[in-house]
Amino acid sequence: MIKPFYEGKEGLQRDEAMRSIGIAAQTIMLAAKDMGYDSCPMIGFDPAAVANFIHLPADHVIGMLLVVGKATKPANAKGGFLPVEAVVIENHFKRPC
Numbered sequence: 223m224i225k226p227f228y229e230g231k232e233g234l235q236r237d238e239a240m241r242s243i244g245i246a247a248q249t250i251m252l253a254a255k256d257m258g259y260d261s262c263p264m265i266g267f268d269p270a271a272v273a274n275f276i277h278l279p280a281d282h283v284i285g286m287l288l289v290v291g292k293a294t295k296p297a298n299a300k301g302g303f304l305p306v307e308a309v310v311i312e313n314h315f316k317r318p319c
């Protein structure tokens with residue numbers, strides 16, 4: 223049932239992969255923390271070089287790198303957070319003026 227939904231729609235396939243990668247990564251990070259480990263997601267890498275290094279098949283995509291291990295020092299202080307109303311939209315955006 224799901225195959226025709228994605229077939230020929232590469233943008234949708236990639237969107238779905240990125241959605242799933244985000245959910246999976248966060249789950250791994252939370253599980254790691256629960257097991258006493260720390261983690262760090264990264265996108266600052268050369269995707270083509272990493273793909274070549276790990277022999278990535280042509281029909282796969284790398285969403286991020288995620289390292290899990292023991293932190294060598296505490297995390298740096300956060301620079302701050304966006305206000306909740308800037309990132310959580312309930313029902314609809316404000317009507318443009």
Ligand SMILES: Cc1cc2nc3c(=O)[nH]c(=O)nc-3n(C[C@H](O)[C@H](O)[C@H](O)COP(=O)(O)O)c2cc1C
Pocket residue numbers: 262263264265266267286296297298299
């Ligand atoms: C999807 C994602 C990708 C990230 N990529 C990088 C990266 O390439 N390089 C980097 O220094 N931090 C990256 N960060 C931020 C780090 O994961 C980390 O939060 C940051 O280095 C601060 O670490 P600290 O909280 O231990 O001080 C990324 C965060 C996310 C959520």
